[in-house]
Amino acid sequence: MPTHPRIIYARQYNISCLGIERLHPFDSCKYRRAYRRLRRLAGRTLRRCTIATDRPARPDELTLVHSPDYLRRLRDPRFVAAALELPPLGRVPGPALDWFVLRPMRWATRGTCLAAAAALESGLAINLGGGFHHAKPTSGEGFCIYADVAIAVRWLQRQGTLPANARIAHIDLDAHQGNGVCHAFREDRNVFLFDMFNGAVYPLFDRAARERIDCSLPLQPGTGDEEYLGRLRESLPGFLDSIGQSHPVRLAFYNAGTDPRAGDPLGGLDLTAEAILERDRFVIEQLREREIPTVMVTSGGYTSESYRLIADSVTHLLQRWESPG
Ligand SMILES: [Zn+2]
Structure with a gap:
């Protein structure tokens, strides 16, 4: 299967108001910055590969995974502020909070869909946002409100x-354990979960997820480059081979969070920028070798250079996999 990478993005992903960046280490404009850098690095190739996200995810799509009660509660600013772990946002009027914070997340959720x-058609598609891997069907936490990956799976199935019985892989290399994904697919044994994470940071006590x-x-x-990449190289190929043995894996999601980077205030790992690039290159190579259509999402990353890591990896993947013409 030939690979024609697709990049999915819209400027509406960016949370550019409410002074949110003063409350949380998250660079709320990292998607815009990543896209700008990509445009500089990949130029014409990027234009050819980009699919513009057309709208935010709709309520009928969100309810494919989330309970109506949870979605109703998201109208309450205090509830949203608690889920985002940003208590001061509880004082912002509900409609403003929805417009400036939740709506961008619904745009990124649509982007993952x-x-x-696109991945099923072109082999590889990268959403420049998404990867909200702490969001559960009935609750949000860790700056994640909508379970975009589960919504995308149910949307394709609908x-x-x-x-419905297609085999799916979820490879999560964000520094934090993807507990929301575990809950969203708790009963669905067609989805196979690979998760490498810092075992000593949030979410520490979600035993059911682990x-x-x-x-x-x-x-x-x-954990630094050598051990991190060593464990990845010794574990991922065997995982993919074992789950694809009896039935082909029809789709893979790769959560490429950039917070394992040394100096990240939340990740607690010690990777260089070169190791993050090598990690992304290796994962995509493994999946393409097995002809598994792959969706990459960008997830966490809380240093001011997170956008740079994303853009550099995506540029590399475009150069590696995009054939001219
Ligand atoms: Zn993270």
């Missing part, structure tokens, strides 16, 4: 693009 559809992971690789705080 479009990326999943429209018949992906059979028990759901098919291949769990908790790391010590401060």
Whole structure:
């Protein structure tokens, strides 16, 4: 299967108001910065590959995973502020909070859906946002409100693009354990979870989530390049081979959070920028070798250079996989 990478993005992903960046280490404009850098690095190739996200995810799409009660509660600013772990936002009027914070997340959620559809056709699609891997069907936490990956899976299944029993892989290399994904797919054993994370940071006490992971690789705080890449190289190929043995894997999601980077205030790992690039290159190579259509999402990353890491990885992947013409 030839690979024609697709980049999914819209400027509406960016949370550019409410002074949110003063409350949380998250660079709320990192998607815009990443896209600008990509434009500089990849130029014409990027234009050819970009699919513009067309709208935010709709309520009928959100309810494919989330309970109506949870979505109703998101109208309450205090509830949203608690889910975002930003208590001062509880004083912002509900409609403003929805417009400036939740709506961008719904745009990125739609982007993950479009990326999943594009991946099935082109082999590789990268949503420049999304990867809200702490969001659960009935609650939000860790700056994650909508379970975009689960919504994308159910959306493809609803429209018949992906059979209900299709085998799916979720590879999570964000520094934090993807507990929301575990809960969203708790009963769905067609989804296989690979998760390598700092075992000593949030979410520490979600035992039910950790028990759901098919291949769990908790790391010590401060883990550096050699050990990190070594464990990835010795575990991922075997995981992909074992789950694809009896039935083909029809789709893979790769959570490429950039918070394992040394100096990240929340990740607690010690990777260089070169190791992050090598990690992304290796994961995509493994998936393309096995001809598994792949969706990459950008997830966490809380240093001011997070956008740079994203843009550099995506540029590399475009150069590696995009054939001219
Ligand atoms: Zn993270």
